[in-house]
Amino acid sequence: MLVCGCYAQTSPKDVLKIEGVAYVCGTGGKMKLAEAALELLRESEKEPVCAVTNVFLEPFERMTVEHAPRTRAYVKIEDGCSCRCTYCAIPLARGSVRSKAPADVLTEVARLAAGGSREVVLTGIETAAYGEDLGNTHLIDLLEMLDKREDTPRIRLGSLSPELVRPDFITRFAKLHTAVPHLHLSMQSGSDNVLRGMRRRYNTAMALASLRALREAIPNVQFTTDLMVGFPGESDADFEETLAFCREARFLDVHVFAYSRRPGTVAADMDGQVPESVKRERSARLIAEKNKIREEILSSVVTEGKPLSVLFETKGKDGWLGHTDSFIEVCVPSEENLSGEIAEVVPIATENGILYGQLK
Ligand code: SF4
CATH class of the missing domain: 3.80.30.20 (tm_1862 like domain)
Structure with a gap:
């Protein structure tokens, strides 16, 4: 197992003690992780490696x-x-x-x-x-x-x-x-x-x-x-x-x-x-x-009823979900595939923190 990230950076000794950990690199050196993984696959009996550097x-x-x-x-x-x-x-x-x-x-x-x-x-x-x-x-x-x-x-x-x-x-x-x-x-x-x-x-x-x-x-x-x-x-x-x-x-x-x-x-x-x-x-x-x-x-x-510019992301149970430029979550019932589309939406109702609307 290869471990990187904040906890590995601040407590590498504790991470090295975890069973199965073979390589620890903290928050730096992530570009070398693939190379380290290949090296470990070649030498499966190697001692765990601590490659944590001074992040400052x-x-x-x-x-x-x-x-x-x-x-x-x-x-x-x-x-x-x-x-x-x-x-x-x-x-x-x-x-x-x-x-x-x-x-x-x-x-x-x-x-x-x-x-x-x-x-x-x-x-x-x-x-x-x-x-x-x-x-x-x-x-x-x-x-x-x-x-x-x-x-x-x-x-x-x-x-x-x-x-x-x-x-x-x-x-x-x-x-x-x-x-x-x-x-x-x-x-x-x-x-x-x-x-x-x-x-x-x-x-x-x-x-x-x-x-x-x-x-x-x-x-x-x-x-x-x-x-x-x-x-x-x-x-x-x-x-x-x-x-x-x-x-x-x-x-x-x-x-x-x-x-x-x-x-x-x-x-x-x-x-x-x-x-x-x-x-x-x-x-x-x-x-x-x-x-x-x-x-x-x-x-x-x-x-106010002004049309909103919405970037659609996923399909939910009630329709397509997306966010306006101002980050209001919007749901629009539509059979079209709206994924990745930016469209104008007229707001018509709100429920549980979501704005419901229809395509303009
Ligand atoms: S400003 Fe810096 S020190 Fe303060 S909470 Fe954010 S990351 Fe932490």
């Missing part, structure tokens, strides 16, 4: 996607993170920020578009930090480069830290034709006390101001986020602030998750660890709130 000294590993589905393809543009959020073990496993060269990103996106992919999601460990290691090229510069090319499909950004969204970013982002009007801003909490404890680099007032400015600049923009409950020291009052923040921010969707201790992180040893029963109760309340807000947003889209 590794350059960006130039892995590219050659073929992808007609619908949505993912291009990794960045690895590593220079932040030190107190709950997160990722920087230990992924090292510092390393970015894919802009020319490589442009080539990869063009190849995927030529292969039929209708949407490309740019991802990374800390995508907002793209270019930190490149000098003068930042994420917005890369988006503008993509926007200038005729062959660029819909571009969606993976999870972003809210501090990226500053006035200059908003002005330039609003002018792009290929970037979709949807941002996933990873808030983590709606309480300033908790954000300070997490060592996040923004507060709720900054985030709300950014959302307002983006809504003014891009009227149909939608936002999604991640919110963690039960961070050490999160009081009932802090959690109520997160609920209030959620109501004001009006996210289309929220990924709600409970804090879990990661060995080696600052938060793992903090006082005020929150009991699991409290985390469960807070998760349930936050999920109920975000579902209510989602239904309100979808109902307003139905009332």
Whole structure:
């Protein structure tokens, strides 16, 4: 068995002890995995090999996607993170920020578009930090480069830290034709006390101001986020602030998750660890709130009645499912094969977080 990834990077000795493990390479050296597998097949009696390297000294590993589905393809543009959020073990496993060269990103996106992919999601460990290691090229510069090319499909950004969204970013982002009007801003909490404890680099007032400015600049923009409950020291009052923040921010969707201790992180040893029963109760309340807000947003889209641009992905039991550019999930009953098609849909109803509509 060959093992790679974050746990293998941070705990290679533990992984080597697992029965059947023959090779461990962590988060670097993945390009050599096939070669290592062939070597192991040739010498079946070999001792387990630890090929884990110091990830803080590794350059960006130039892995590219050659073929992808007609619908949505993912291009990794960045690895590593220079932040030190107190709950997160990722920087230990992924090292510092390393970015894919802009020319490589442009080539990869063009190849995927030529292969039929209708949407490309740019991802990374800390995508907002793209270019930190490149000098003068930042994420917005890369988006503008993509926007200038005729062959660029819909571009969606993976999870972003809210501090990226500053006035200059908003002005330039609003002018792009290929970037979709949807941002996933990873808030983590709606309480300033908790954000300070997490060592996040923004507060709720900054985030709300950014959302307002983006809504003014891009009227149909939608936002999604991640919110963690039960961070050490999160009081009932802090959690109520997160609920209030959620109501004001009006996210289309929220990924709600409970804090879990990661060995080696600052938060793992903090006082005020929150009991699991409290985390469960807070998760349930936050999920109920975000579902209510989602239904309100979808109902307003139905009332407005404006046609939506939908990329269809799969066939469900009630019809073809896809997402609008602003990431609203849509279902359309149709006998046609809509897989990979982008079509205009008139919204007619909403149920259980899905918008139902008909082809225009
Ligand atoms: S949570 Fe995100 S920004 Fe913070 S350290 Fe982890 S990867 Fe970096």
